[in-house]
Amino acid sequence: MEEHKIVQRNLALQREWYGEPLGDRVRRLVVAFNVSQAHLAEVLGISAPMLSQVMSGRRAKIGNPAVLARMIMLERKVLTPEVASGDPAALRRALDDVRDAKPTVSHESLPVNDGHAERAAIGFLRGIAGTTELMEAAALLAENEFGTLAELLRRAARAT
Known part of the structure; x- marks a missing residue:
């Protein structure tokens, strides 16, 4: 496969896995913390060449989950x-x-879906509709093959 096609495929995978290309996320951290890419790599616990490859799309993923966790920690610190x-x-x-x-x-510590959004959605749904209405809406959605939304409505209906 040509280099440019590999890079495009890897960037598409990064969007799918991480929400956006890692190069964009890393560049924001470099600017926010006013550090070099090499210094950021040291903080994250990854070699500078490896970080460069991930940023440019020559590699699709960060192989070490602890490195990704540190990157997320830094992204959260930017908000303080x-x-x-x-x-x-x-x-x-x-x-x-x-x-x-x-x-x-671990599965419990991954920030991808920590349950906050689901709890907020259930709370919101409970605030605008009663149990019967939520169950009826869930039934309608399930009939039309929207099972995930139907299940969320059922959970909201059961919430007390």
Whole structure:
């Protein structure tokens, strides 16, 4: 397969797996923390050449789940007021915290779907409709092959 086709395939896989190309996510971190790509790689626990390959799409994924967990930790730290202010000491502390972190990656700790969105949706649905209405809507959706939505409505109907 041609190099350019491999890169396009890998970028498409990154969009599917990570929500967007990893190069975009990494560049935002480089800017937010005002560090070089090599320094960011060290903080994440990945070699600079490997990070470059992932960013450019020459590789599709980050193989080490702890590296991905550290990247997500940094993305979350960007949202804190002290880091968002750009305070150099806060930026340094955040980078050091993440570099020193030993994230445990398991099904329960993956941030992809931690259940918050589902609980919020169920709470919202309970706030606008009663049990009977939710069950009737679930039945209608199930008839039309929208099983996932129907199940969410059923869970909301059962929630107390």
